[in-house]
Amino acid sequence: MISTRDNQRIEIEIKDVSKVFEGRTGPNVALETVNLNLMQNEFVSVVGPSGCGKTTLLNIIAGLLEPTTGSVRVGGKEVRGPGEGKGVVFQQYALFPWMTVQKNVEFGLKLKNISPQERKEIAASYIELVGLKDFGNAYPKELSGGMKQRVAIARAYAARPDVLLMDEPFGALDAQTRAQLQENLLNTWEKEKKTCFFITHDVEEAVLLAQRVILMSARPGRIKEIIDIQLPYPRSQQLKVTKEYNDIKNALWSKVYEEYLDHMK
Structure with a gap:
C-alpha cells in the first residue's frame, strides 16, 4: 500500500484492532479499536500508563497474539503468525x-x-x-x-527484518548503559533504516529516539494522541540540553501524567 504522504509505503497497518482477554471475573478489554499506520523506515515510540495495552499491541503486530477484532498488515500482508519479516527485542535478553x-x-x-x-x-x-x-x-x-x-x-x-519491534529493551539497565544503547540504536537505525515500533515508559527516551510518539490511553487501550517530534537527526544525548527537546519532553510528560491520573481515578 502506498501512502499519500511523501509517497512512502505503509509498512505496518493496524485497522480497528481490539483485544479482549477472558478472565475469571469476566472479559478484560485490553485494546479497543486501535487504528495506526507506520511508514516504511519510520521510528515510532509508544508511551502510556501501565496496563494500557502497549505490549499487547506489539505482540499482535509480532503475530504472537491474535486480535479479537480487526487486523494488522505488515508489508501489505495480513499478520497470521510470528516471523514474516518481523524482528522482536524484549526487555529480557532471551x-x-x-x-x-x-x-x-x-x-x-x-x-x-x-x-x-x-x-x-x-x-x-x-x-x-x-x-x-x-x-x-x-x-x-x-x-x-x-x-x-x-x-x-x-x-x-x-x-x-523489515520491521523491528522493541518492548522496553532498555528498561532494566542503569542510566549510563541506557544512554549508551540509545545512541547505539539511533546510529544503527540511521544506517539500517528499519521500521521501528518502540515501547517505553520513559518520556525522555521516547522523544530522543522517535519521529512520532504514540500516546495511549488507560485501559482499555486506545490511541489518545500522536505527537510529531520535529527534531533533526542525527541525534545524541546532547540533544537533551536543548530548549527544543525539553519543551517537547515537558509537554509530552504532562499529557502522560494526566492520563495516569485519569487511570488512578
Missing part, C-alpha cells in the same frame, strides 16, 4: 546461554537456511555494528546486561 555471541546472532539466519559462511559474515558485521567486535566468542554469562541487550539487537537486525 539469549541462548550455551551459544556464543556469534552463534546467537547467527541463529535466525540458520533458520533461513543461509549457508554457514554467509551467516558467519552477516553476524560478524552486525556484532561489529553494535560495538561488540571483540566478543564474538564470548558466552552470555560473560557479558554485562547492556552487552547482552546489544547482542539481542544485533540478532534481530541480522535476520534483516
Whole structure:
C-alpha cells in the first residue's frame, strides 16, 4: 500500500484492532479499536500508563497474539503468525546461554537456511555494528546486561527484518548503559533504516529516539494522541540540553501524567 504522504509505503497497518482477554471475573478489554499506520523506515515510540495495552499491541503486530477484532498488515500482508519479516527485542535478553555471541546472532539466519559462511559474515558485521567486535566468542554469562541487550539487537537486525519491534529493551539497565544503547540504536537505525515500533515508559527516551510518539490511553487501550517530534537527526544525548527537546519532553510528560491520573481515578 502506498501512502499519500511523501509517497512512502505503509509498512505496518493496524485497522480497528481490539483485544479482549477472558478472565475469571469476566472479559478484560485490553485494546479497543486501535487504528495506526507506520511508514516504511519510520521510528515510532509508544508511551502510556501501565496496563494500557502497549505490549499487547506489539505482540499482535509480532503475530504472537491474535486480535479479537480487526487486523494488522505488515508489508501489505495480513499478520497470521510470528516471523514474516518481523524482528522482536524484549526487555529480557532471551539469549541462548550455551551459544556464543556469534552463534546467537547467527541463529535466525540458520533458520533461513543461509549457508554457514554467509551467516558467519552477516553476524560478524552486525556484532561489529553494535560495538561488540571483540566478543564474538564470548558466552552470555560473560557479558554485562547492556552487552547482552546489544547482542539481542544485533540478532534481530541480522535476520534483516523489515520491521523491528522493541518492548522496553532498555528498561532494566542503569542510566549510563541506557544512554549508551540509545545512541547505539539511533546510529544503527540511521544506517539500517528499519521500521521501528518502540515501547517505553520513559518520556525522555521516547522523544530522543522517535519521529512520532504514540500516546495511549488507560485501559482499555486506545490511541489518545500522536505527537510529531520535529527534531533533526542525527541525534545524541546532547540533544537533551536543548530548549527544543525539553519543551517537547515537558509537554509530552504532562499529557502522560494526566492520563495516569485519569487511570488512578
